[in-house]
Amino acid sequence: MRILIAEDDGVLADGLLRALRGAGAAVDHVASGSEADAALMTNKEFDLLILDLGLPKMHGLEVLRKLRARGSSLPVLILTAADSVDERVKGLDYGADDYMAKPFSLQELEARVRALVRRRMGGASDSIKHGPLTYDQAGRVAMLDGRMIDLSARELGLLEVLLQRVGRMVSKDQLVERLCEWGEEVSNNAIEVYIHRLRKKIEKGSIRIATVRGLGYCLEKIPG
Numbered sequence: 001m002r003i004l005i006a007e008d009d010g011v012l013a014d015g016l017l018r019a020l021r022g023a024g025a026a027v028d029h030v031a032s033g034s035e036a037d038a039a040l041m042t043n044k045e046f047d048l049l050i051l052d053l054g055l056p057k058m059h060g061l062e063v064l065r066k067l068r069a070r071g072s073s074l075p076v077l078i079l080t081a082a083d084s085v086d087e088r089v090k091g092l093d094y095g096a097d098d099y100m101a102k103p104f105s106l107q108e109l110e111a112r113v114r115a116l117v118r119r120r121m122g123g124a125s126d127s128i129k130h131g132p133l134t135y136d137q138a139g140r141v142a143m144l145d146g147r148m149i150d151l152s153a154r155e156l157g158l159l160e161v162l163l164q165r166v167g168r169m170v171s172k173d174q175l176v177e178r179l180c181e182w183g184e185e186v187s188n189n190a191i192e193v194y195i196h197r198l199r200k201k202i203e204k205g206s207i208r209i210a211t212v213r214g215l216g217y218c219l220e221k222i223p224g
Helices: 010-022 033-042 060-069 085-093 106-120 153-164 172-179 188-202
Strands: 002-006 026-030 048-052 076-080 098-101 127-130 133-136 141-144 207-212 216-221
Touching: 002 010, 002 033, 002 172, 010 026, 010 106, 026 033, 033 048, 033 060, 048 060, 048 106, 060 076, 060 085, 076 085, 076 106, 085 098, 098 106, 127 153, 133 153, 153 172, 153 188, 153 216, 172 188, 172 216, 188 207
Parallel strands: 002 026, 002 048, 048 076, 076 098
Antiparallel strands: 127 133, 133 141, 207 216
16 A cells, blocks of 8 residues: 655644554655645555645645546545644545544554545455455455465565556566665565565465566466
8 A cells, every 4th residue: 555645733743653653654754835735746556645735845635636637546644733623625626535623543543544445445344355355455464265364564565556456567677666665775676575575375275376577466366
């Protein structure tokens, strides 16, 4: 899961980064509206935007308006100190998917983040299933034939992306975009290593990671 946080309060932003990274997400942070707008125009692989309204250089509502004007359906969770009904209605009318007033519970925010991403993926629960493979997005636990698989954080991230795109090819570049934060150097060769390790752990069941040269990877069931 790749998340962009647009928040100018450094203490709050640091708390959000720690909490969401601890939950397994790749998280990037900007402190102004103009930076948020630029990031959203150049990176199409974010799964969620957490957006403060009172941003410098460009108001959060303008960031949201421009995002929706470009036709993006990216889920947006608004954070703001303004808890008036008018502000809440305006944010939702501009295309926000959810709204939280400061101060808020980090535990509740994490639950809302999972719900928004789950809704975007068309799921009704935190679990993603594909054949004998089950992945609990909330607990970050993968099960194969009812048994837990011992996966590293990077392997869990790869599995989550592949499960969310079952039936579609995922390129190495897309995997890097979805799993890696700004400034984090991960080469295509490193992605191949992670895929190799994940493949060895899940292909004991009737699931495999297919490789199509030049296109990428796809999670599929092995014919019985």
